[in-house]
Amino acid sequence: MSARILLIEDNALNRELAADVLRAAGYEVLESASAEEGVRLAATNAPDLVLLDIRLPGMDGFEAIGRLRNDPRTAGIPVVALTAQAMKGDAEAARAAGFAGYITKPVNTRSLAADVAAHLVSEQREVRDE
Numbered sequence: 001m002s003a004r005i006l007l008i009e010d011n012a013l014n015r016e017l018a019a020d021v022l023r024a025a026g027y028e029v030l031e032s033a034s035a036e037e038g039v040r041l042a043a044t045n046a047p048d049l050v051l052l053d054i055r056l057p058g059m060d061g062f063e064a065i066g067r068l069r070n071d072p073r074t075a076g077i078p079v080v081a082l083t084a085q086a087m088k089g090d091a092e093a094a095r096a097a098g099f100a101g102y103i104t105k106p107v108n109t110r111s112l113a114a115d116v117a118a119h120l121v122s123e124q125r126e127v128r129d130e
């Protein structure tokens with residue numbers, strides 16, 4: 001069974017590009033343009049991994065991961081931040097907020113699928129080691 005990825009990104013072009021790349025690699029991809037909808041989708045669709053943009057209108061990525069961590073339905077789902085390369089402090093802040101890691105934007109289409117796979121594998125390893 002292929003892993004299900006929830007992609008929360010407000011920029012339509014970035015989102016479609018990333019979704020296309022992940023689908024081509026065999027992933028099932030759910031898309032959301034807002035944190036509000038994305039948090040709802042995470043609770044009802046049990047994704048294996050969430051890719052969460054930090055800079056979103058309304059609820060931002062930090063508030064969204066707080067909600068995901070506080071909901072028992074989503075607390076165990078690894079969440080990887082999507083951060084703009086220029087935002088140097090974002091990566092450290094993302095770790096502190098509970099993100100499993102981060103992927104810098106613009107997303108490298110040649111490495112995205114492998115980056116996602118690496119996060120899925122490291123998560124499975126952590127679960128097995130517990």
Ligand code: MN
Nearest residue numbers: 010053055056
């Ligand atoms: Mn954004």
